[in-house]
Amino acid sequence: MTRIFLVDDEPLVLIGMQGMLNWSELGYEVVGTARNGAEALKAIEEKPPDIVVSDIRMPVMDGFTLAESCHKDGSALPVFIMLTSYEEFDYVKRSMRLGVVDYLVKIDLTAEGLAAALDKARTVVEKEHRLQEPSAPAVSMDSYRDRLFLQLYSGSLTDRARFDRQCAELDLHFDAPQYVVALGSLQVPEQATDQLLTLSTGVTRMAAETLPKYHPCRVTGMDLRHFSVLLPLQEGEDPEATLAPALQATGQILYNYFSSPIYWAVGRPVKDILQVAQSQKDAFATLQLLRSDAPVVFYHERPNTPLDHRAQVVAQVQQYIREHLAERLTLNEVAAVFNFSPNYLSQLFAQNSESGFVEFVTATRIAAAKETMASTDMKIYEISNEVGFESAFYFSKVFKKLEGVSPREYIQRMKGSYVDAKDDAGI
Missing domain, CATH: 3.30.70.270 (Reverse transcriptase/Diguanylate cyclase domain)
Structure with a gap:
């Protein structure tokens, strides 16, 4: 909810504004009212609103002095909508400052006019909130190191001079x-x-x-x-x-x-x-x-027991799968390579593997895709094709299901800032 504070020395005007709109339905909350600027300033300091709708002429402290007091520390919030009269119209036009984003003539005030001014003010508030949001934390050195380890495990690091240079930069020994x-x-x-x-x-x-x-x-x-x-x-x-x-x-x-x-x-x-x-x-x-x-x-x-032997057979099939990811890897086709029946191969996986045949193929393709993302700049559709998915759309769907993020989000998280840093270093 966008927080609203209303200020006017006329009670009927305050009551009228409070009943003029369905505030909550429009996404607003009236957090307080005051009869003069001094009273309003005290309440605003205790519970800061996003928008202040204030009369200009009031006893003790006028609206412009209130706005100036609220912004004396250089803050942009709260933003102000000023209520004025016909006689003050030209003066107000020359005073659109101090966080004042709009003005309304009190005698002509309507629900539509107030709602439009509030929408305009809310746009300013939301922009300011975005500017005040803390920046995304810089990518840590550990994330760069993780990327290097993923490259090591993928076997893609073959240039020893380049590897040594990266290790020196990342303080790895x-x-x-x-x-x-x-x-x-x-x-x-x-x-x-x-x-x-x-x-x-x-x-x-x-x-x-x-x-x-x-x-x-x-x-x-x-x-x-x-x-x-x-x-x-x-x-x-x-x-x-x-x-x-x-x-x-x-x-x-x-x-x-x-x-x-x-x-x-x-x-x-x-x-x-x-x-x-x-x-x-x-x-x-x-x-x-x-x-x-x-x-x-x-x-x-060398396997030591019959159980080890069956597990080693499964390991051999799994290694074949890892080496032929770009090909069709249906249960029937892989079983034929090893002269097994599909049912027998399925049972081998069920009894000697952490996952079934299909689950293993899928997980291995995703793992290979992650390694490729870490070690190359290939496009998502190219990676999808290289690890054997029928389409980039299906690849993205499966990747998000298993990893919790899309391929693009994963690349940005693991690689984006590192690429910039690597380019700056001349790697």
Whole structure:
């Protein structure tokens, strides 16, 4: 509601104005009245209105003095509509200042004339409110760093000189002998899926605060159900012995707070930071081995059990899907590639995967789209085509459903300001 204050030394005029309009229906609220400028000034200072409708000639303090007093600190609000008489008409025309946006001749005052003046004043008020709104916070250095990590995981960073230059600008240091990627997997209860965005954001943020207490790391959100953790290791350090306790402890803390289990799939160590995309791929392949009695699993090249074998088969199918996203990936067509029946492949996914076949294909396409957004300047329709969606419209619809924002909003949020900063730096 736009707040209105009425000032006039004639009681009948005040009563008449209050009953002239259906204020609330028009989006206004009369927050007070006064019989002179001094009385009005005191009330306005205690409860500032947006618009003051005031008579000019009043005892103790006139309307112009009231307006001048209200704006002595340089503020633009409240704006004033002045009530005048025929004799003062020319004088008022020369005095359209001090936040006065309109004037009305009292004897000719009508509901239509008052409503029109109020609309004019409200336009000024709304413009001023927009100007007073705090600017959007500058993109933090962490958002720039997240973009670099997304590029690392996508495998798109191949120019070492450029990478080193970006790291120096972002104050990032990669001097460990080896690195491993752990993939945090959020196990969302069925009843919580409608709050997935909020839950995912909270879990990822708390993981970023908690896990470094046990082992140095960097946490980066990947999608609504997964986040990647880059963990440095010393030469010869055993990943399982070093990391399992830290991941288990962090997972328990997150579960205690959010009541949603967190499973961890860990890839193989790599010695070159520019190769961490491979460790993350290993982690994705290992997701299929996760279950309640094995919430932390490390990648092994050879399966140890029949269950591992089925999970490894699913991992191979998933890897095929990741490498052929631009192609048609129906259940029938992918099953034919591996000489399976569609029903058998569907069952494999149901029994050895976090999601069904169709859900996995869709989620993988969206994840790939996000990586492409982070590492290229391709247009949305080009990205849609590259990751295998039948149309940019359908891609945008699915993307917003899974990520909570449209592709354009995601690009602007993750990339917009960074691109400007990168251009300024000559990168």
